[in-house]
Amino acid sequence: MTYKLPIPQNFSFQECLWFLDRNYDDCLHEVRPNAVRKAIFIHNEPTLIEITESSNQLIINVLVGNNSEKEIIDFVKDWFDYNRDLSPFYELLENDDELKYMTSEYAGLRLLAIPDLFEALCWSIIGQQINLTFAYKLKRRFTEIYGTKLNYENADYFLFAKPEIVANIKVEDLLPLQFSNRKAEYLIEIAKQFVSGNISKEILSAHSTAEAIRLLVSVRGIGEWTANYALMKSLKRLECVTYGDVGLYNALHNLKGFDKRPSRETLNLFFKNFKDWEAYTVFYLWRSLAVKS
DNA sequence: GGCCAGGACTCAA
């Protein structure tokens, strides 16, 4: 089955593809020349889709699994932030001497989402205070054991583990995968919060961003950075700023000459110029850290 | 070998 979407204004499939790759080994999607494959649950059925670009259209091929058109289209739109009109953001960028280059250099880059909130939270915890190369390794080891596997043409594709599975893991089980005690504890605790129904995407969606952050931070292992990251990547709360983010600080240091650890005041003053587009600004600043090879 | 990595927790003052 094949579905098609017209490519909108300020949308670059290639830029998105490049960000999805960034020379990291992400086990939850596979970037190929002019294409990306990803396994997702559609009506709870593992489904493999492949997205390519052709004559100003996104082509979505369902390789294995459930063909439900609406769910698949909705997922792709959510993943690529397809429905967003970026022109207001680009106007803000144009007003910033050091960042205006981004409107052409990164033109059409979309905030690539992590639609699954549980995955977004786990991923941010896995990535806490370690380098990204190692973080992707941890995610792969974890997913290959506790996630769902889908086989297509002799290749394996993985879906992230479900909370019901993770809630029953023991800390000792994760130590051989080189998780620290704390990371293991945090992941299992968050899974339990999902299983018990204390946290879900639906619940957070019903809260303001400030309230959602408060709720998330009350869980052990979720700090301000993680809460903002998850809300930005999963719920598309564009006013979120990943305070404390080393990557963000490095980018601002490089481009704006800010301190390596800028004060909150400095940050807020900067982000005031990007009101309602803070998360996009963070995302583009992350983009600036990666060197195109 | 030393410092850093897309942090969070703990505990003292």
Added chain:
DNA sequence: TTGAGTCATGGC
């Protein structure tokens, strides 16, 4: 409420 110490391990 703020600051220093701790956690843990790979990458460069």
